[in-house]
Amino acid sequence: MFAASGGYCQNPECARELFIEYDKKFIHVAEMAHVFAANDFGPRADDALSKEERGAFENLILLCSLCHTKIDKAPDVYTDRIILGWKRAHADKLRSLFGVTVFAKRAEARAAVEGPLRENRHIFEEYGPHIEAAKDPESGAAERWKRKVLEKIIPNNMKVLAQLDANRHLLMGNEVSTIERFRQHVDDLQARHVHGYQEGASRFPAEMAELLRD
Known part of the structure; x- marks a missing residue:
């Protein structure tokens, strides 16, 4: 929802x-x-x-x-x-x-999701809960990470899912399963940062890096 x-x-x-x-x-x-x-x-x-x-x-x-x-x-x-x-x-x-578009080629669909995925990866590496500053509750790192998740990562995830759902006809092999695991990861992220649930979240599927590649 x-x-x-x-x-x-x-x-x-x-x-x-x-x-x-x-x-x-x-x-x-x-x-x-x-x-x-x-x-x-x-x-x-x-x-x-x-x-x-x-x-x-x-x-x-x-x-x-x-x-x-x-x-x-x-x-x-x-x-x-x-x-x-x-x-x-x-x-x-x-x-x-x-800007959801139905594409004819896998490479075109891949290009449409690469940008948001790349930005999310950069944000995670720079501000994620694993960084050194996150160990200091006075640093503001936790609040900064939460803001990045709400303002950037979750909207980017929704863009990616919207594009992938519109181009399911281009998926091959286990890619449908990869997307559904990504969907659950997105849901878990929202449950934690939007609803405040403290349950463990599923990990970002590493296979997303190869999605729609020939």
Whole structure:
């Protein structure tokens, strides 16, 4: 959901940033909203939906707290058709923003993802939690790393995934598996730096370095 939002409220008339800096700390103001209610009594409830369908990606949208309150307080105004339209429009805008292109050649698709991957690698090497300064809690290294993750690494990861998903027809062999492991790495990174979970994260797949190479 955070990847699909691109860091902004998915109401196209709002587009508030969901990750903001406050008092030298990064916080998120995102709320996961249901298109059709999670139960039989909530806004836009549909008792024909199963529990799995109510919790599925297709039935969720990421909004700022104000927009979430609006759609649930006025479900007759903000119908399921309108909310799903927001989600589609937001996805189209992100594809345009990220410059997603369907390519005919593997080398072209590779070139489109090399830049963001290279930048992420450089940021990790310069600011990652393994550097010497990270051992000193007074150095500010941990806060700097978190800022880099939120402002650069996560958006770059979303650009890469968007390009790869648009060019799945060019993938060969184990490359689909590599991308899915990368997707889980991205999800774990977001869980730690956006949601604050302290669980261990999966490692960046080394095979990404050879992805789409002939």
